[in-house]
Amino acid sequence: MRTETSTAPGPLAHQAIYAKRRAAIGRALKAAGGGIAVLPTAPELPRNRDSDFPYRHDSYFYYLTGFTEPGSWLVIDASGKGTTSTLFCRPKDVEREIWDGLRMGPKAAPAELGVDQAFSVDALDEKMPELLSNQNAVWFPFATHKGLETQVDGWLNKVRARVRLGAECPQSQHDLCKLLDEMRLIKDKHEIAILRRAGKISAGAHVRAMQASAALLHDAGKGALVKLREYHLEAELLHEFRRHGAQFPAYTSIVAAGANACILHYRAGDTELQAGQLCLIDAGCELDGYASDITRTFPANGKFTPAQRTLYDIVQAAQEAAIAVTRPGQRFTDPHDAATRVLIGGMLDTGLLDKAKHGSIDDVLESGAYRQFYMHRTGHWMGMDVHDCGDYTEPGSKPRPEKDALGQTVMKKPARILRPGMVLTIEPGIYVRPAKGVPKQFWNIGIRIEDDALVTATGCELLTRGVPVRADEIQALMRG
Secondary structure, X not given: OOOOOOOOOOOOOOHHXXXXXXXXXXXXXXXXXXXXXXEEOOOXXXXXXXXXXXXXXOHHHHHHHOOOOOOOEXXXXXXXXXXXXXXXXOOXXXXXXXXXXXXXXXXXXXXXXXXXXXXXXXXXXXXXXXXXXXXXXXEEXXXXXXXXXXXXXHHHHHHHOOHHHOOOOOOEEEEOHHHHHHHHHOOOHXXXXXXXXXXXXXXXXXXXXXXXXXXXXXXXXXXXXXXOEHHHHHHHHHHHHHHOOOOEEOOOOEEEXXXXXXXXXXXXXXXXXXXXXXXXXXXXXXEOOEEOOEEEEEEOOOXXXXXXXXXXXXXXXXXXXXXXXXXXXXXXXXXXHHHXXXXXXXXXXXXXXXXXXXXXXXXXXXXXXXXXXXXXXOOOEOOOOOOOOOOOEOOOOOOEEEEOOOOOEEXXXXXXXXXXXOEEEEOOEEEEOOOOOOOHHHOOEEEEOEEEEEEOOOOEEEOOOOOOOOHHHHHHHHHO
């Protein structure tokens, strides 16, 4: 069987991309008055005795370096005419490399990563007061690394102790995430190529899971001893991710059979899939530091019941309405608003919401009664993190009065204007728990459909449509 693997080059091949990003941060620092930026990568985390969780770098750090080793720091100095970058990383250590793998080391880092200089991380506390001296401001990520503020304060105290010798201490501290979030919100060509590939791999995994569901239930119907459980389908997803070179799942996979689909963040368990029930899978891979995020809901045995098909078609129509308004110039909230109106119309038509009690679509929007069956937003930013960084309100805009869910007036900024290069998910859903007044044929049905959308110059490109979305196409795939 032919398999595809990740062909992502090492950091040296993309050195210019990361150098360009560091230069952009340097310009942003200068525009904000100058200063120095300090950015650590993520620490290694213990899982239990003598065992760590699989290591995953910090997204901000990787965005500026392409470097994945733990124990690393990046310092960007924008106080002079140009921008100087300094890397601190683990030193070469023959004994540790036998156990844990090769290290780049500070000697090779400048040539490999394109930084101006590099030191051993063991010298961090010695060098940082020198680098912070005579800077007017220090920038670092707030509230993302436990203890970082204390560490920075310790270095600044050492600078203050040298004031009599002529050293000046930074007078202000700023959140580096504010600058990086704006950069990361608009994806470049390099990022878009990886996101497309990640979407393709994840779509293939969903196809594999659908086919495995139909095949195993078919075999079980012939008297086989194998029972299909949620974790079986999770295994199919993970196998497909790794088979095509993805390094991790982008988040803990949701595989929810039957009523479990009404639990939004349900994790794959041991519930057995039953013919006549739906299965909701929300899963995506992480490839070369970038996430994908897909949700599909399908009949476990490959055929929707009439009640399931009715609600499925409503959700699918809601997604299409949201896709239609995902284009430049629209607001981030517009896809949600478009999807919600379709969902409410479906709720009223099917009797999930009583028209005599709840009135029109506009009445339901105002009352918020639809939240019994649809309680989340229709999307979020996506990129290096599955819930990626970036403001959801338009920068520089002024707050304006709006009504909240309780009908109270609150001051809110207008939603973000969509621009080419932004990537967001589009994921409407309906979740029907047993309740008085709710038609019983819909009880315990949970449906969500999600795709990743790249905003283009003329509309949007769906990066994850390698897996069917229409009900008839899903049934045809599972029959095959």
